[in-house]
Amino acid sequence: MIAIIGAGLIGLSLAYELTRRGGEVRVFDVGEAGGAASWAGAGMLAPDTEAPPSSAMQRLCALSLDRYPAFVKGVRADSGIDPRLHLDGILHIALTANDSERLRARVAASVAEGIPARWLTRGETVALEPSAAGNVIGAALFKREGHVDNRRLGRALRAACERQGVGISAHCGSIAIESDARRVRGLRTTDGFLAADVVVNAAGAWASMIDGLPEHARVPVHPVKGQMLALAMPRGLVRRALWYSDGYVVPRDDGRLLVGATVEDVGFDVRVTADGVRTLLDAVLRALPALRDLALVETWAGLRPGSADGLPYIGFGALGGYAVATGHFRNGILLAPATATMLADIIEGKACVVEPGPFSPQRLADPGNRMTVPA
Ligand SMILES: Cc1cc2nc3c(=O)[nH]c(=O)nc-3n(C[C@H](O)[C@H](O)[C@H](O)COP(=O)(O)OP(=O)(O)OC[C@H]3O[C@@H](n4cnc5c(N)ncnc54)[C@H](O)[C@@H]3O)c2cc1C
Structure with a gap:
Protein backbone atom coordinates (compact mmCIF):
# COMPACT_ATOMS: atom_id res chain seq x y z
CA MET A 1 0.00 0.00 0.00
CA ILE A 2 1.37 3.41 -1.04
CA ALA A 3 0.01 6.58 0.57
CA ILE A 4 0.53 9.87 -1.25
CA ILE A 5 0.26 13.23 0.53
CA GLY A 6 -0.88 15.88 -1.95
CA ALA A 7 -3.27 15.55 -4.89
CA GLY A 8 -1.69 18.13 -7.19
CA LEU A 9 -0.57 17.08 -10.68
CA ILE A 10 2.54 15.48 -9.18
CA GLY A 11 0.71 13.34 -6.61
CA LEU A 12 -2.10 12.42 -9.03
CA SER A 13 0.28 11.54 -11.88
CA LEU A 14 2.23 9.28 -9.55
CA ALA A 15 -0.97 7.64 -8.28
CA TYR A 16 -2.08 7.08 -11.88
CA GLU A 17 1.28 5.52 -12.87
CA LEU A 18 1.52 3.29 -9.79
CA THR A 19 -2.02 1.89 -10.17
CA ARG A 20 -1.43 1.24 -13.88
CA ARG A 21 1.47 -0.93 -12.69
CA GLY A 22 -0.83 -2.78 -10.29
CA GLY A 23 -0.09 -0.91 -7.06
CA GLU A 24 -2.60 -0.13 -4.33
CA VAL A 25 -2.63 3.64 -3.78
CA ARG A 26 -4.41 6.16 -1.52
CA VAL A 27 -4.07 9.93 -1.96
CA PHE A 28 -4.76 12.52 0.76
CA ASP A 29 -5.12 16.26 0.30
CA VAL A 30 -6.09 18.94 2.80
CA GLY A 31 -7.61 20.90 -0.10
CA GLU A 32 -9.12 20.15 -3.51
CA ALA A 33 -7.58 17.51 -5.81
CA GLY A 34 -5.95 19.21 -8.80
CA GLY A 35 -6.03 22.57 -6.96
CA ALA A 36 -3.16 24.71 -5.60
CA ALA A 37 -0.25 25.38 -8.02
CA SER A 38 -1.51 22.69 -10.38
CA TRP A 39 -4.70 24.72 -10.92
CA ALA A 40 -2.96 28.12 -10.88
CA GLY A 41 -0.24 27.35 -13.44
CA ALA A 42 -0.16 28.37 -17.11
CA GLY A 43 0.32 24.83 -18.43
CA MET A 44 3.27 25.60 -20.68
CA LEU A 45 5.42 22.66 -21.68
CA ALA A 46 8.57 24.60 -22.29
CA PRO A 47 11.88 22.85 -21.57
CA ASP A 48 13.70 24.93 -24.19
CA THR A 49 12.10 28.25 -23.22
CA GLU A 50 12.66 27.84 -19.48
CA ALA A 51 16.39 27.04 -19.89
CA PRO A 52 16.72 24.35 -17.17
CA PRO A 53 19.47 24.98 -14.59
CA SER A 54 21.47 21.78 -15.33
CA SER A 55 21.93 19.17 -18.04
CA ALA A 56 20.28 16.52 -15.84
CA MET A 57 17.20 18.76 -15.53
CA GLN A 58 17.29 19.42 -19.28
CA ARG A 59 17.18 15.66 -19.93
CA LEU A 60 14.32 15.13 -17.46
CA CYS A 61 12.31 18.00 -18.98
CA ALA A 62 12.89 16.74 -22.53
CA LEU A 63 11.90 13.22 -21.51
CA SER A 64 8.71 14.51 -19.90
CA LEU A 65 7.81 16.52 -23.00
CA ASP A 66 8.33 13.38 -25.13
CA ARG A 67 6.02 11.45 -22.81
CA TYR A 68 3.22 14.04 -22.88
CA PRO A 69 1.25 12.84 -25.94
CA ALA A 70 1.02 9.24 -24.67
CA PHE A 71 0.36 10.42 -21.11
CA VAL A 72 -2.52 12.67 -22.18
CA LYS A 73 -3.90 9.99 -24.51
CA GLY A 74 -4.04 7.49 -21.62
CA VAL A 75 -5.56 9.95 -19.15
CA ARG A 76 -8.15 11.07 -21.72
CA ALA A 77 -9.11 7.47 -22.51
CA ASP A 78 -9.40 6.59 -18.80
CA SER A 79 -11.35 9.71 -17.80
CA GLY A 80 -13.35 10.88 -20.82
CA ILE A 81 -11.90 14.38 -20.24
CA ASP A 82 -9.64 15.96 -22.88
CA PRO A 83 -6.78 17.96 -21.29
CA ARG A 84 -6.35 19.83 -24.60
CA LEU A 85 -2.69 19.30 -25.39
CA HIS A 86 -1.17 21.60 -28.03
CA LEU A 87 2.39 21.03 -29.21
CA ASP A 88 2.56 23.65 -31.95
CA GLY A 89 5.59 25.54 -30.70
CA HIS A 147 0.84 23.86 -23.60
CA VAL A 148 -1.81 21.80 -21.87
CA ASP A 149 -4.92 22.95 -19.98
CA ASN A 150 -3.65 22.11 -16.50
CA ARG A 151 -7.06 22.62 -14.85
CA ARG A 152 -8.63 20.09 -17.22
CA LEU A 153 -5.63 17.78 -16.75
CA GLY A 154 -6.17 17.87 -12.97
CA ARG A 155 -9.84 16.93 -13.37
CA ALA A 156 -8.97 14.24 -15.90
CA LEU A 157 -6.25 12.70 -13.72
CA ARG A 158 -8.54 12.64 -10.72
CA ALA A 159 -11.28 10.89 -12.72
CA ALA A 160 -8.79 8.46 -14.31
CA CYS A 161 -7.29 7.61 -10.90
CA GLU A 162 -10.70 7.04 -9.34
CA ARG A 163 -11.77 4.86 -12.25
CA GLN A 164 -8.63 2.76 -11.64
CA GLY A 165 -9.51 2.36 -7.97
CA VAL A 166 -7.30 4.98 -6.34
CA GLY A 167 -8.89 6.23 -3.12
CA ILE A 168 -8.63 10.03 -3.18
CA SER A 169 -9.48 11.81 0.08
CA ALA A 170 -9.81 15.52 -0.71
CA HIS A 171 -10.40 17.96 2.19
CA CYS A 172 -9.06 15.18 4.40
CA GLY A 173 -8.48 17.24 7.54
CA SER A 174 -5.25 16.87 9.43
CA ILE A 175 -2.82 14.08 8.58
CA ALA A 176 0.52 13.15 10.09
CA ILE A 177 3.28 10.75 9.15
CA GLU A 178 3.94 8.04 11.76
CA SER A 179 7.42 6.55 11.89
CA ASP A 180 9.85 4.79 14.20
CA ALA A 181 13.55 5.63 14.32
CA ARG A 182 14.27 3.90 10.98
CA ARG A 183 11.19 4.02 8.74
CA VAL A 184 7.67 5.28 8.20
CA ARG A 185 4.82 3.09 9.39
CA GLY A 186 1.95 4.95 7.78
CA LEU A 187 -0.33 7.95 8.18
CA ARG A 188 -2.44 9.14 11.08
CA THR A 189 -5.64 10.51 9.49
CA THR A 190 -8.89 11.81 10.97
CA ASP A 191 -10.28 8.28 10.37
CA GLY A 192 -7.46 6.62 12.32
CA PHE A 193 -4.13 4.97 11.47
CA LEU A 194 -3.45 3.78 7.91
CA ALA A 195 -0.49 1.42 7.54
CA ALA A 196 1.61 2.05 4.40
CA ASP A 197 4.72 0.44 2.92
CA VAL A 198 5.68 3.74 1.32
CA VAL A 199 4.52 7.29 2.09
CA VAL A 200 5.16 9.84 -0.66
CA ASN A 201 5.30 13.53 0.16
CA ALA A 202 3.91 15.39 -2.89
CA ALA A 203 2.61 18.38 -0.96
CA GLY A 204 4.07 21.06 -3.25
CA ALA A 205 5.06 24.31 -1.56
CA TRP A 206 3.91 22.88 1.81
CA ALA A 207 6.10 19.75 1.63
CA SER A 208 8.48 20.81 4.40
CA MET A 209 5.59 21.32 6.82
CA ILE A 210 4.02 17.85 6.98
CA ASP A 211 3.15 16.86 10.54
CA GLY A 212 5.07 14.00 12.11
CA LEU A 213 8.13 14.26 9.86
CA PRO A 214 11.38 14.03 11.83
CA GLU A 215 13.47 17.17 11.35
CA HIS A 216 16.28 15.37 9.46
CA ALA A 217 13.80 14.05 6.84
CA ARG A 218 12.41 17.47 5.83
CA VAL A 219 13.42 18.79 2.40
CA PRO A 220 13.86 22.53 1.98
CA VAL A 221 10.91 23.72 -0.12
CA ALA A 308 17.09 24.93 -2.60
CA ASP A 309 19.00 24.46 -5.88
CA GLY A 310 16.33 24.81 -8.56
CA LEU A 311 15.97 21.04 -9.13
CA PRO A 312 13.01 18.94 -7.98
CA TYR A 313 13.31 16.35 -5.22
CA ILE A 314 12.37 12.91 -6.58
CA GLY A 315 13.24 9.74 -4.69
CA PHE A 316 13.56 8.25 -1.23
CA GLY A 317 14.30 10.62 1.65
CA ALA A 318 16.25 10.20 4.86
CA LEU A 319 13.82 7.70 6.38
CA GLY A 320 12.98 4.16 5.23
CA GLY A 321 9.80 3.99 3.14
CA TYR A 322 9.57 7.78 2.88
CA ALA A 323 9.69 9.21 -0.65
CA VAL A 324 9.45 12.77 -1.93
CA ALA A 325 8.21 14.31 -5.18
CA THR A 326 8.22 18.07 -4.96
CA GLY A 327 10.24 21.24 -5.59
CA HIS A 328 9.32 21.41 -9.30
CA PHE A 329 9.20 25.21 -9.17
CA ARG A 330 8.18 26.57 -12.63
CA ASN A 331 8.10 23.17 -14.38
CA GLY A 332 5.81 20.91 -12.35
CA ILE A 333 3.16 20.63 -15.05
CA LEU A 334 5.77 19.78 -17.66
CA LEU A 335 7.52 17.34 -15.31
CA ALA A 336 4.46 15.45 -14.04
CA PRO A 337 4.73 12.42 -16.39
CA ALA A 338 8.52 11.99 -16.02
CA THR A 339 8.35 12.46 -12.24
CA ALA A 340 5.67 9.77 -12.01
CA THR A 341 7.65 7.31 -14.12
CA MET A 342 10.91 8.01 -12.33
CA LEU A 343 9.52 7.72 -8.80
CA ALA A 344 7.45 4.62 -9.68
CA ASP A 345 10.67 3.02 -11.04
CA ILE A 346 12.56 3.97 -7.86
CA ILE A 347 9.79 2.62 -5.60
CA GLU A 348 9.76 -0.64 -7.59
CA GLY A 349 13.58 -0.85 -7.48
CA LYS A 350 13.90 -0.55 -11.26
CA ALA A 351 16.50 1.37 -13.27
CA CYS A 352 15.41 4.88 -14.25
CA VAL A 353 15.65 6.22 -17.79
CA VAL A 354 17.25 9.41 -16.43
CA GLU A 355 20.02 9.20 -13.81
CA PRO A 356 18.14 9.88 -10.51
CA GLY A 357 21.14 11.03 -8.42
CA PRO A 358 20.86 14.77 -9.20
CA PHE A 359 17.22 14.71 -8.03
CA SER A 360 17.71 12.71 -4.83
CA PRO A 361 16.06 14.41 -1.83
CA GLN A 362 19.21 13.52 0.10
CA ARG A 363 21.57 15.47 -2.20
CA LEU A 364 21.41 18.52 0.05
CA ALA A 365 22.20 16.73 3.29
CA ASP A 366 25.51 18.59 3.20
CA PRO A 367 24.57 22.30 3.49
CA GLY A 368 27.70 23.10 1.43
CA ASN A 369 25.90 21.67 -1.60
CA ARG A 370 23.09 24.20 -1.37
CA MET A 371 22.85 27.00 -3.89
CA THR A 372 20.40 29.83 -4.22
CA VAL A 373 17.37 29.32 -6.46
CA PRO A 374 17.86 30.75 -9.93
CA ALA A 375 15.32 33.52 -10.70
C1 LIG B 1 1.44 31.28 -11.74
C2 LIG B 1 2.10 29.95 -12.02
C3 LIG B 1 2.40 29.61 -13.33
C4 LIG B 1 2.99 28.37 -13.61
N1 LIG B 1 3.19 28.01 -14.90
C5 LIG B 1 3.71 26.79 -15.18
C6 LIG B 1 3.86 26.36 -16.52
O1 LIG B 1 3.52 27.10 -17.46
N2 LIG B 1 4.39 25.13 -16.76
C7 LIG B 1 4.78 24.29 -15.74
O2 LIG B 1 5.27 23.19 -16.02
N3 LIG B 1 4.64 24.68 -14.45
C8 LIG B 1 4.11 25.89 -14.14
N4 LIG B 1 3.96 26.28 -12.86
C9 LIG B 1 4.48 25.42 -11.80
C10 LIG B 1 3.54 24.27 -11.53
O3 LIG B 1 2.23 24.75 -11.42
C11 LIG B 1 3.97 23.55 -10.25
O4 LIG B 1 5.35 23.22 -10.30
C12 LIG B 1 3.17 22.25 -10.07
O5 LIG B 1 1.80 22.50 -10.19
C13 LIG B 1 3.47 21.64 -8.71
O6 LIG B 1 2.59 20.57 -8.55
P1 LIG B 1 2.50 19.82 -7.15
O7 LIG B 1 1.53 18.73 -7.31
O8 LIG B 1 3.87 19.53 -6.66
O9 LIG B 1 1.98 20.97 -6.15
P2 LIG B 1 0.51 21.54 -5.93
O10 LIG B 1 -0.25 21.59 -7.19
O11 LIG B 1 0.67 22.83 -5.18
O12 LIG B 1 -0.17 20.45 -5.04
C14 LIG B 1 0.23 20.22 -3.71
C15 LIG B 1 -0.98 19.68 -2.97
O13 LIG B 1 -0.57 19.30 -1.65
C16 LIG B 1 -1.65 19.61 -0.79
N5 LIG B 1 -1.16 19.69 0.58
C17 LIG B 1 -0.43 20.66 1.17
N6 LIG B 1 -0.19 20.37 2.46
C18 LIG B 1 -0.78 19.18 2.70
C19 LIG B 1 -0.91 18.35 3.86
N7 LIG B 1 -0.35 18.66 5.03
N8 LIG B 1 -1.60 17.20 3.75
C20 LIG B 1 -2.19 16.85 2.56
N9 LIG B 1 -2.12 17.60 1.45
C21 LIG B 1 -1.41 18.75 1.51
C22 LIG B 1 -2.18 20.93 -1.32
O14 LIG B 1 -3.51 21.15 -0.88
C23 LIG B 1 -2.09 20.72 -2.83
O15 LIG B 1 -3.28 20.22 -3.38
C24 LIG B 1 3.32 27.49 -12.54
C25 LIG B 1 2.99 27.83 -11.23
C26 LIG B 1 2.37 29.04 -10.96
C27 LIG B 1 1.98 29.37 -9.54
Missing part, protein backbone atom coordinates in the same frame (compact mmCIF):
# COMPACT_ATOMS: atom_id res chain seq x y z
CA ILE A 90 6.20 28.55 -28.46
CA LEU A 91 7.11 31.86 -30.06
CA HIS A 92 9.48 34.31 -28.33
CA ILE A 93 8.86 37.68 -29.84
CA ALA A 94 11.61 40.29 -30.08
CA LEU A 95 10.56 43.92 -29.59
CA THR A 96 14.02 45.51 -29.43
CA ALA A 97 17.42 45.01 -31.06
CA ASN A 98 18.64 43.61 -27.74
CA ASP A 99 15.81 41.03 -27.65
CA SER A 100 16.62 40.10 -31.22
CA GLU A 101 20.33 39.60 -30.53
CA ARG A 102 19.65 37.55 -27.39
CA LEU A 103 17.03 35.36 -29.06
CA ARG A 104 19.09 34.76 -32.20
CA ALA A 105 21.93 33.56 -29.95
CA ARG A 106 19.46 31.28 -28.09
CA VAL A 107 18.28 29.81 -31.39
CA ALA A 108 21.85 29.18 -32.56
CA ALA A 109 22.80 27.54 -29.24
CA SER A 110 19.62 25.43 -29.22
CA VAL A 111 20.10 24.23 -32.80
CA ALA A 112 23.71 23.30 -31.94
CA GLU A 113 22.30 21.10 -29.14
CA GLY A 114 19.82 19.44 -31.51
CA ILE A 115 16.80 21.36 -30.18
CA PRO A 116 14.35 22.22 -32.97
CA ALA A 117 14.31 26.02 -33.09
CA ARG A 118 14.25 28.67 -35.81
CA TRP A 119 14.61 32.45 -36.13
CA LEU A 120 11.66 34.10 -37.91
CA THR A 121 11.73 37.47 -39.66
CA ARG A 122 9.04 40.04 -38.85
CA GLY A 123 7.07 38.97 -41.93
CA GLU A 124 7.25 35.29 -40.99
CA THR A 125 6.31 36.07 -37.38
CA VAL A 126 3.25 38.11 -38.34
CA ALA A 127 2.14 35.46 -40.85
CA LEU A 128 2.28 32.87 -38.08
CA GLU A 129 0.90 35.09 -35.33
CA PRO A 130 -0.96 38.20 -36.59
CA SER A 131 -1.66 39.38 -33.02
CA ALA A 132 2.08 40.13 -32.65
CA ALA A 133 2.08 42.65 -35.54
CA GLY A 134 2.28 45.76 -33.30
CA ASN A 135 5.94 46.13 -32.31
CA VAL A 136 7.53 42.84 -33.28
CA ILE A 137 10.85 42.79 -35.18
CA GLY A 138 11.28 39.01 -35.33
CA ALA A 139 10.84 35.90 -33.19
CA ALA A 140 12.41 32.65 -32.05
CA LEU A 141 10.23 29.62 -32.58
CA PHE A 142 10.86 26.67 -30.25
CA LYS A 143 9.10 24.09 -32.33
CA ARG A 144 8.54 21.10 -30.03
CA GLU A 145 7.05 23.06 -27.12
CA GLY A 146 3.42 23.83 -26.36
CA HIS A 222 9.67 27.29 -0.18
CA PRO A 223 6.69 29.02 -1.84
CA VAL A 224 7.30 31.27 -4.86
CA LYS A 225 4.16 33.25 -5.60
CA GLY A 226 2.87 33.73 -9.14
CA GLN A 227 -0.01 36.03 -10.06
CA MET A 228 -1.82 35.64 -13.36
CA LEU A 229 -4.87 37.00 -15.15
CA ALA A 230 -7.07 36.05 -18.08
CA LEU A 231 -8.49 38.15 -20.91
CA ALA A 232 -11.46 37.11 -23.04
CA MET A 233 -10.34 36.99 -26.67
CA PRO A 234 -12.15 36.41 -29.95
CA ARG A 235 -11.49 32.83 -31.07
CA GLY A 236 -8.09 32.47 -32.70
CA LEU A 237 -6.86 36.02 -31.97
CA VAL A 238 -3.72 34.55 -30.36
CA ARG A 239 -2.92 31.14 -31.85
CA ARG A 240 -0.06 29.80 -29.75
CA ALA A 241 1.83 30.56 -26.54
CA LEU A 242 3.90 33.73 -26.92
CA TRP A 243 6.77 34.94 -24.75
CA TYR A 244 8.07 38.47 -24.52
CA SER A 245 10.98 39.68 -22.37
CA ASP A 246 8.92 40.14 -19.18
CA GLY A 247 5.92 37.80 -19.52
CA TYR A 248 3.89 35.46 -21.67
CA VAL A 249 0.39 34.71 -22.98
CA VAL A 250 -1.17 31.28 -23.42
CA PRO A 251 -4.43 30.74 -25.35
CA ARG A 252 -7.05 28.37 -23.97
CA ASP A 253 -9.61 26.58 -26.13
CA ASP A 254 -12.44 28.17 -24.08
CA GLY A 255 -11.54 31.65 -25.40
CA ARG A 256 -9.50 32.84 -22.39
CA LEU A 257 -6.02 34.19 -22.94
CA LEU A 258 -3.83 33.62 -19.87
CA VAL A 259 -1.33 36.34 -19.04
CA GLY A 260 1.54 35.47 -16.70
CA ALA A 261 3.19 35.60 -14.38
CA THR A 262 4.81 37.37 -11.45
CA VAL A 263 7.62 35.66 -9.50
CA GLU A 264 7.51 36.81 -5.87
CA ASP A 265 9.25 35.68 -2.71
CA VAL A 266 6.54 36.67 -0.20
CA GLY A 267 5.77 33.47 1.71
CA PHE A 268 2.34 31.82 1.73
CA ASP A 269 0.47 34.84 0.38
CA VAL A 270 -1.99 34.16 -2.46
CA ARG A 271 -3.62 37.58 -2.65
CA VAL A 272 -3.95 39.16 -6.08
CA THR A 273 -2.50 42.65 -5.70
CA ALA A 274 -2.98 45.91 -7.57
CA ASP A 275 0.74 46.01 -8.34
CA GLY A 276 0.73 42.41 -9.58
CA VAL A 277 -2.13 43.05 -12.02
CA ARG A 278 -0.59 46.33 -13.19
CA THR A 279 2.78 44.66 -13.80
CA LEU A 280 1.19 41.92 -15.91
CA LEU A 281 -1.01 44.33 -17.90
CA ASP A 282 1.80 46.84 -18.53
CA ALA A 283 4.05 44.09 -19.88
CA VAL A 284 1.46 42.43 -22.10
CA LEU A 285 0.16 45.67 -23.61
CA ARG A 286 3.71 46.86 -24.35
CA ALA A 287 4.33 43.61 -26.21
CA LEU A 288 0.89 43.04 -27.76
CA PRO A 289 -0.97 46.36 -28.05
CA ALA A 290 -3.70 44.63 -30.10
CA LEU A 291 -5.04 43.17 -26.82
CA ARG A 292 -5.84 46.60 -25.35
CA ASP A 293 -9.66 46.32 -25.64
CA LEU A 294 -10.07 42.76 -24.38
CA ALA A 295 -12.11 42.22 -21.21
CA LEU A 296 -10.26 41.22 -18.04
CA VAL A 297 -12.20 38.15 -16.86
CA GLU A 298 -10.16 36.46 -14.14
CA THR A 299 -7.26 37.02 -11.77
CA TRP A 300 -5.58 34.48 -9.46
CA ALA A 301 -2.36 33.53 -7.71
CA GLY A 302 -0.61 30.31 -6.77
CA LEU A 303 2.52 29.07 -5.02
CA ARG A 304 5.27 27.33 -6.98
CA PRO A 305 7.23 24.82 -4.89
CA GLY A 306 10.79 26.19 -4.98
CA SER A 307 13.72 23.94 -4.04
